[in-house]
Amino acid sequence: xxxxxxxxxxxxxxxxxxxxxxxxxxxxxxxxxxxxxxxxxxxxxxxxxxxxxxxxxxxxxxxxxxxxxxxxxxxxxxxxxxxxxxxxxxxxxxxxxxxxxxxxxxxxxxxxxxxxxxxxxxxxxxxxxxxxxxxxxxxxxxxxxxxxxxxxxxxxxxxxxxxxxxxxxxxxxxxxxxxxxxxxxxxxxxxxxxxxxxxxxxxxxxxxxxxxxxxxxxxxxxxxxxxxxxxxxxxxxxxxxxxxxxxxxxxxxxxxxxxxxxxxxxxxxxxxxxxxxxxxxxxxxxxxxxxxxxxxxxxxxxxxxxxxxxxxxxxxxxxxxxxxxxxxxxxxxxxxxxxxxxxx
Ligand code: BGC
Numbered sequence: 113x114x115x116x117x118x119x120x121x122x123x124x125x126x127x128x129x130x131x132x133x134x135x136x137x138x139x140x141x142x143x144x145x146x147x148x149x150x151x152x153x154x155x156x157x158x159x160x161x162x163x164x165x166x167x168x169x170x171x172x173x174x175x176x177x178x179x180x181x182x183x184x185x186x187x188x189x190x191x192x193x194x195x196x197x198x199x200x201x202x203x204x205x206x207x208x209x210x211x212x213x214x215x216x217x218x219x220x221x222x223x224x225x226x227x228x229x230x231x232x233x234x235x236x237x238x239x240x241x242x243x244x245x246x247x248x249x250x251x252x253x254x255x256x257x258x259x260x261x262x263x264x265x266x267x268x269x270x271x272x273x274x275x276x277x278x279x280x281x282x283x284x285x286x287x288x289x290x291x292x293x294x295x296x297x298x299x300x301x302x303x304x305x306x307x308x309x310x311x312x313x314x315x316x317x318x319x320x321x322x323x324x325x326x327x328x329x330x331x332x333x334x335x336x337x338x339x340x341x342x343x344x345x346x347x348x349x350x351x352x353x354x355x356x357x358x359x360x361x362x363x364x365x366x367x368x369x370x371x372x373x374x375x376x377x378x379x380x381x382x383x384x385x386x387x388x389x390x391x392x393x394x395x396x397x398x399x400x401x402x403x404x405x406x407x408x409x410x411x412x413x414x415x416x417x418x419x420x421x422x423x424x425x426x427x428x429x430x431x432x433x434x435x436x437x438x439x440x441x442x443x444x445x446x447x448x449x450x451x452x453x454x455x456x
Contacts, residue, residue: 116135191252247280309364315426392434393426
C-alpha cells in the first residue's frame with residue numbers, strides 16, 4: 113500500500129488540512145481529508161480493468177466547508193440523522209440542540225463532526241482520525257473522544273471502524289455520508305440496489321419516525337430482490353417517495369452482527385459495491401437535493417450519487433423501541449462498516 117499526503121486547503125478557522133491517499137498494488141485508491149473526516153475519492157476498476165471514480169467529492173477543504181454539498185463524504189456526528197424537536201431529556205435534564213432542519217436537528221447540528229479538523233495518523237493501510245468533542249458542544253453533554261479508522265485493502269474494500277468514549281452519559285450515532293456512483297452516468301438511476309430489510313421506518317412529513325416499522329412487502333421500496341433505482345422511484349403508489357422526491361428511507365436491517373446488508377450494481381461498468389455492517393439500520397438517500405459543484409469543475413445534479421448511511425435508526429433517543437444510542441462513561445461505542453468493490 114502506498115501512502116501519499118498533500119495539502120488540501122484550510123478549514124474556515126484557517127487550520128491547514130491534508131489529503132491522504134492510500135493506493136493498493138492494483139492502483140486502486142481511497143483519498144481522505146482530516147477536515148471533517150471526509151472520504152474524498154474512491155478509485156476502483158471496472159469489469160474491463162479501467163480505473164474510475166465511484167465517490168462524489170470536492171477539491172479542497174474550503175469546498176467541504178460549503179453548505180450546499182449535502183454532507184458529501186463527511187463523518188457525521190455526534191448524532192447522525194434526525195432528532196425530533198431539537199431537544200432531548202437525559203437523567204431529568206433537558207438538552208437543547210440546534211434546529212438545522214426545520215424544527216429538528218439533522219446530522220449533528222450547526223457544526224457537526226464533518227466541519228471539524230481531525231488529528232490523524234497513518235498506520236500501515238489505515239488512516240486513524242481522532243476528534244475530541246467538548247462537553248456541551250452542539251448542546252450534547254459529555255466530552256466525547258472519537259476515533260475513526262479508515263482501512264483500504266488490496267482487494268478494494270474500505271473499512272470504517274468507529275470508537276467513542278465519554279466522560280458523562282450522552283447519545284451517539286456516527287456514520288459516514290459518502291455518495292456513490294459506480295459508473296460514468298451523471299446519475300445513479302440505472303443502478304440496481306439490494307437491501308436486506310423486511311421493514312422500513314415510517315416517517316411523517318418532516319421525516320421524523322412515527323414509531324411504526326412498516327413491512328416493505330408490496331411497496332416500491334421492497335429491495336429484497338435487486339431493483340433498478342430509476343424505475344422504482346417512478347412508482348407513484350408511495351407517499352414516502354412523493355414527500356422525499358426519491359429514496360430517503362431508513363431500512364430496518366435483517367439479522368444482527370457483522371453481515372452483508374446491501375449491494376449496489378452498475379450494469380454499464382459492471383462495478384458492484386457491497387455494504388457490510390453491524391448496525392441495525394441504513395439510511396438510503398438518493399441525492400435528490402443535489403445541485404452543486406464538485407471536483408474538477410463537475411456539476412452534481414439530482415440523483416448524482418446514493419448514500420448508504422449505516423447507523424442506529426433516526427431519532428432513537430425518542431423511540432425506545434428502536435434500541436438505544438446512550439453511551440455511559442466506561443463503555444465503548446464501537447461499530448464498523450465495510451464498502452467493498454468488485455466488478456463482473
Ligand atoms: C438525510 C436527508 C437529507 C440529506 C442531506 C440524508 O442523510 O436522510 O433527509 O436531506 O442527508 O444531505
